Amino acid sequence: MLFFTLAVVAKESFFSLTHSFKRSARENITLLREFLHSRITETALLSFIIIYSFVSITGNLNIGFRHLFPIFPFAYILLSKKIFSYRRKDHHKKNFINVMIVTMVFWLIIEAVASYPYYISYFNQVAGGPSSGYQYVTDSNADWGQDIKRLKTYLEENPRIDKIRVNYFGGGDVNHYLGEDKVISWWDARRPVENGWYAISVLFIQESLHDERKSVEENYSWLKKYSPVAQVGTSILIYHVTDIK
Known part of the structure; x- marks a missing residue:
């Protein structure tokens, strides 16, 4: 990658390089502005999730899953928006998506009831449940x-x-x-x-x-x-x- 970068910089005319850089920079800035303007909510939520997760995971206080709880509401919002956006765009799979949503909701309800009263020590089936x-x-x-x-x-x-x-x-x-x-x-x-x-x-x-x-x-x-x-x-x-x- 470094070789090709140096080759382009060394072999291309200075005018072409500066013109291409300016045009590329303008286009990138324009695209970034359009993205941020149209998806400011998603960008803000995703930024918080990434920054908070990075700080939590790389920190020294690794004593519980609860330290990641603040990101979950934002993750659920993003996931829900993505599901319903996909549902609106793909009408052919609308019924399938509806079935999946209902199935997931029932699964969560059953999971909550089955885990009672051991919510503090909840683990999913892959981990063997609350007792394991x-x-x-x-x-x-x-x-x-x-x-x-x-x-x-x-x-x-x-x-x-x-x-x-x-x-x-x-x-x-x-x-x-x-x-x-x-x-x-x-x-x-x-x-x-x-x-x-x-x-x-x-x-x-x-x-x-x-x-x-x-x-x-x-x-x-x-x-x-x-x-x-x-x-x-x-x-x-x-x-x-x-x-x-």
Whole structure:
């Protein structure tokens, strides 16, 4: 590309170059003005989406999908406008587009109903739904400590659990909800591992397993050989360890 650019600049007459540049510049400016005048709304919306996405994605605060929420209303507006514009232009495919729109609306309604009440930890079918999405991304995408009350209910329904080791992520007071006499405070580096019941937030499990700064003796790698006996809500996994000698 650089070779041909230099060749044109070197071999073409100076008059032709300057004339072509001026004409090209005028035409480009005219086209840009016409585009901005006729599509100022789309340009503004798209510019915001691009700039905001770039700043969010390249920033250091990558702790949740929620940081991209501001772009979605604008993206939906642009998408809707494009769909209906295409619908008006192509009459032959009008019925097909109508069916697709109705199908998508019903799909969204069914998705919303099926995900109740786990909207904080919503994941689509590709990610395995709300109960499995934490395996791909955690933090506020899956776990905001929203299941502490469900953990209380789970323990009330399982009175055989007299003590439980809890590593809970969230702002709730574990002792208040579960009772000081029932809770044993736990964390990934605590040793030795003990027989008994564990309630661990998925954020802490994933964070511990993928933190390269932690050794095997400091993380939750020992949990890999156990399967959760229950999942409280979507953000707390219950384990029962019985084989420690």
